[in-house]
Amino acid sequence: MSKSYKEITARISKNAANLAKENAPVMQGFRQLSTAAIADGVLSMKQKEFIALAIGVAQRCDGCIGFHVKKLIELGATREEIVEVLGVNVYMGGGPALMYVAEALHAYDEFKSA
Numbered sequence: 001m002s003k004s005y006k007e008i009t010a011r012i013s014k015n016a017a018n019l020a021k022e023n024a025p026v027m028q029g030f031r032q033l034s035t036a037a038i039a040d041g042v043l044s045m046k047q048k049e050f051i052a053l054a055i056g057v058a059q060r061c062d063g064c065i066g067f068h069v070k071k072l073i074e075l076g077a078t079r080e081e082i083v084e085v086l087g088v089n090v091y092m093g094g095g096p097a098l099m100y101v102a103e104a105l106h107a108y109d110e111f112k113s114a
Helices: 005-022 024-038 045-058 062-074 079-112
Strands: none
Touching: 005 024, 005 062, 005 079, 024 045, 045 062, 045 079, 062 079
16 A cells, blocks of 8 residues: 555644643644745755655655645646656665655645645
8 A cells, every 4th residue: 555645744743733732832842943944045945855856755754755845736747847856865775765756746636736
């Protein structure tokens, strides 16, 4: 059975919301860091999301893949752009990266079909 990135991101969002209730300072700090790091600057938000996706693949983080693919789709990223970025992952990470590159494409197809 394949993973559902919609389910993964929904579950993480729910659990993160619970954590925000129980440890608000940590979650507020993370949100501030995320907002500052990904904001348009010399690099666009879209470029930064491509970097975040590549790191998520390299770290084998399903939640990262799901959230960053979803955001990239919202920012207008095409499958071709994502495939090109993921090609760099394969180059830098070899076979293990290829396994998660395939997962990232699965996430793209799942979110795009929504």
